[in-house]
Amino acid sequence: MPTYNIHEFSTGINVETLPDSSWRSRGYKVGEYMNSTLPQIPYVVQLAIANKMFEVSKDSHSQKPTFVGREVRGKNADPAWSVVAVVTPGRDDYGLFNSFYRYILCQGVDRLWVILDAIDNYSQKYGRLPIFNPSEIKEIGKPNYHNISNKPLVTLPSELNSLTSNYQRALILQPGQVSDLQTINAVAEKIANGQLVSWAYDVEAVERARRFLVIQAADEKAYQDLIRIGNASIDNLSSVDEPSIELAIKGLIGGSQIKQEWIQALLQNEQVTSDHCQTIFDDQGAHTRIKQRNYSPQMVRLLTLRAIIIPDTLPEYLEWFGIDGKNKGKGDNKQKVSLEFQGQLKKHILQLEPLIDGSMKSVLEQILKKKISIPAFSWLLTAQKSLWSSYRASLLQNVRDDLEAIDNYLNSSDDSPSEPSFACGDSIWKNLQSGLPGPNYRYSYYQPFADLFERLGDYQLASYFYQVSKGVVPKNLFLKAFKNKDKSDLWGLTLNREVTWDEHLINLLRRYSLSLAAIFILVLTNLFSYMLGLQSKGKIGLKNSNGETLEQAREAGEQEGYDKGYQVGYQEGLNAARQVEIIPPMTKASSEFSTTATVMEALVKRLTNQLTEKFNQADPQIMRNQVIKEIKAIIGNPNLDYSSAIQGNENHKKQLIEAIYWYQANTGEKGYGYIDDNFETDERIEKEVNNTLLFNFANRTKPALEKLIEELLQDNSLRQKNIDRIQIINAIKNTFVGITDYTATIEEGKPKEVEKFVNSIQQYQNGGDGIINYGKQTYQRLKEEIKTQYEERFNFANKTKPALEKLIEELLEDENLRQEKFDRSQIINAIKNTFVGITDYAGAIEKGNPQEVEKFVNSIREYQNGGDGIIHYSEETYQRLKQDIQRQLLE
Template structure:
């Protein structure tokens, strides 16, 4: 068993001896005395927040005891009465603490045992505690709550009647049981007459009947929906200092501790930050340096506010001044971050989640209301695309590339690695739409990406701005993924760069198949290659005949020259024909590209797939998945030249899904440009696909062609599998 030690410290006073051999306080020093170990910041914050404080008149002749779980520590404060050099009464605090949240009872038993009294030892300025602390006795003993069972189902804070006999061990057990049921840390106050914050406790045992009445009256005035947060006063102090530009390590640490608190959420932060005027500054566009720091802090503490914060900055009369104020605050945090890169885990987690919120906003379509007219919806889209997105892309790039910014530090050090680790895991998620162990904004972002891995070929042009952003910030692997998602192909320069570096293996990156986009130069090279091949072959023939002519003499030479002249004439005609053919093919592809652009524009008129068509698509999709499984072994045995001959690009010849979908389109007579992902998204695309299936079913003699491929109980799947084997993947009929 690991040995645990109890440590202690006391409030610091200037000790003045008295004539009777005693002592009195000459005033508080502002420091702690009799410390056996450095005091954890969590405990210091709790003390400064008044979580152990008795108010004036809160102490009677006997000591009071306060027990509290603070972060990962157990703390007991013993408060006793003393006097100062003016004869006034003062409350003197002696604290005992240890690592681990579940040792308050053990502290009480250990310290009572060491003092040979019924209560732990009180403040003693002359006492010198052992430097190592006290060995904690972890042996627990049952504490009976038979006479207190009625309080276990009550809502805290609970005031135990003074007339009911109670001990600090019983009070501790009651608080522990109540907190356990509510999933919270617990705290209690024993034999107290008045507390600065009585609502900070689960259970209170008053020092007298009068104190009991006072506690009940005060607690009755407290709103029942208010929640006590440990260290709230320290958090407020940190916020005030930060927005004034006085950032200290303890302030950053206070925020870090607060972010780890299970009860602190966006609602808590909003309420706290609205005190200094965060919402008013945002709404009324107040761009003072103090307000910029305040909203920068809000963007750090509430990740989903970050996109709105950046738009707020970009719309400022002098955005450069705002960026400078924002940068200075970040730089002061970076100083603490760089001291211990793993020390600000909660703040780092928030910053990363804020970046995910930014990325999601770059692809989010403008929200529309059912009551919107077509014109109003288009206006929403215009405002969203013409203002929000360009401004947000610009602001995001600036935020994530600042040299001494906190967001940029986290982005470089850990965000890009986290995203690279998360993307390959998307196909392995057992249930669609469910991603666990991720913060809220990251979870939303990755969930929205799942369909692009589940349905190869699915595209969404709204991701194009994200692809362009990652290209601008020189993250080519992420740019490639989002170009593939948004356009169905990856620009050749990005694809080739990743291939040379070995990032793209067999056409796959992050478990997603990439299609290299062919540009104009690719087609020109192809045409020139054909012409050069023709010239090379014919020149060899001409030179060979010239050599023969030299051997035969002048007559033979003249004859061969005449023949060569004739060949050159024929060559020119053939070369011209070959080039004309290539140019015609190129023009046809350009026309097709223009048509594709027009088709993309028409996409705005497409309607979202209906529930009925979605159900029909899902049945068909399951059947195609079964076909892929059944055909995998057959495809894997095919020689590469077979796949080349039917038009399967080399970089996807290891992707059986792509091959089967290619063959399905081919057999059904559908254009290969039809994106499979669009079939399950739009009614018009599904209808085109379903009509082709119905036509195929009729050609096969189906009794009731329904335009659906069923996994079980239908013939269409079997016919398609047979045709894929015997026709599409066997072009020579061998």
């Protein structure tokens, strides 16, 4: 009878046991699992979990678990596995319910029936199903050995047989239609017909039904919902050759010469929806690898292709590639690979035209909604090899045609003119279709278009959208578009050139002859300086009335008078100059505030994304709030209501403008009070934010700690001791006193926890900067100390502890001690009395508490007068300790 190794592991959580013996989660251990019988979770299984191949949703009131069975294909040297996930709801520390998974697996395909038989045995033995249970401890290297001779023969009822013959993915079964797990597995096997098997049993909700061959609903409501989702999936996929699409994607991202049939496969049918495409790309690893920051050429091509086919993913593409329009000269390797790939695709430009045309409509809408930055998209349209650059001219022409159509529609003589059709889509022009803005109304919604078309060099389009969004066109832009005019009409809209403040001033001077007043003030100022000089000269002359009034005194008096006059004039002039300098830019800053707000929001988003990318479990809102807090401190107004300012509250807007002005003035720029792409203000702020505590931790300490863990896991001495990631993390926590929640710090980036972590590092460094740099002094010291810790713990667990157990056993058998009836607890007390400083013997020996083990080892060292802190059975320290305890107890 063959024996099968049935392994398992469960969702990794921090567990809190409640007074009623129930439990709740205190947060996930990201990337970690618990109660595992495997030293390492198979890579192909991890990948399937990451790609949500086992994901189902559980209702908080659900009384029974959901079972998900799936065969996972092997890759390269990694074998295939059969896996059954048992899914149940559980409470977290916020009182919310989440789904928790217990994975039961066996190596090889066609092993699901074996796992199901093992589950049945478990249920019979324990009277319960093997659901997620944090307190059911499993040990690495100790799987369940399951014996079974033959695969059970399952005869399907005629009704199920007919369903499998008319199969359409996914087959949705009514609640109770299949009564046991072996039967649903048999149904899925028949449908699979030699391919990989997948099914879900007693399902309440699932996001992607098409990922399963068979799904049985948990109740009637779930059944109706699954039918609706399944039918939508079938409608979309009925005429889609999915394998050819997957093959085309694999071929295109592989780096070989592009084949014509691959392009045709992508364009095979209009019924291939973006949701369907998204699933296919996720199956290729897009969703997972983008979070892992995988920058391989294959991954670069995959994300480039995804951005072309699914326009909604373009913002993620631009952010992941680090494209912000300012780094095009930096030679980023990701961008080079992407552009080379796009250059290859350009050879098939005519075939790809429908994709890009559709993409452009979506992109324009995303720009207006500020999901895509202007610098990034303009880079995409101007980079030499960019596929999108081929459509720059047609994009500009399409916008012009649409604006002309709007003009014709609004000025039509027909009472009921027909709705125009737009090359760029209907949704973006709804505001303009209702009527062009008048003198007292603006469509600020279109401000991004003004910036975009100015960058693309179409100054007439840019001018049009400045007029629409701001009611005026900047002077320099207007002159580029219309030469020496002050006004111009374009597509039914009158465009007005901006009159600058210096032009206003000149007009005032001309109107009121204020130039004479300025000259008069200048004369009075000089006269005032001269009079002060004479007065001072007289005073110095009196001091020298004894006839010693020298030429030197006269010159000194004149100089003092000049200095006083200059000082008074200078201060008055400085005050006036400040007013003159501030007032015009503040007017300009107010009119340019929408640009400032856009740049500031882009900066906040960019910095927030940096943090959420580093802390993959971070709450984006917490990260955003922290970024805003840092920016407010840097520009000198920590109490500013940033959100209110950005939304246009006049008082708070003024505070933000003034803060920007003085920040610019104090950092070497001329103060303007606003920010646009011509200034480096946002870059300067970004640089300073990147040097704050949280960003230093995210950009330097966190990667260093991850690298440290990686190196320690590869260390031969630790690998021999089966030291895993969790143990290394615990060692880090023990080293840095005061760290209570490693996950909240490293994975979630909670500012208060990060601050505690940094303070602990500073203490460890004896007043250092609180930063761990890879390979530097703190890093190397920490690495050696953790290795030493585990060397000590390993020796304690494998040498000292067995020796002490043997010692106690021998002492209990000692004839003299037996006569005195000494028991185990008395011998342990004698050991504690011998090793000064031991307070918790059980904590060290039974629980392996790191602090208690360290105390114990140090006490042994003292007992050995500077030895290695290890007790070896029957050797010198052992024999000496045995004699000392005998003497202690018998005295």
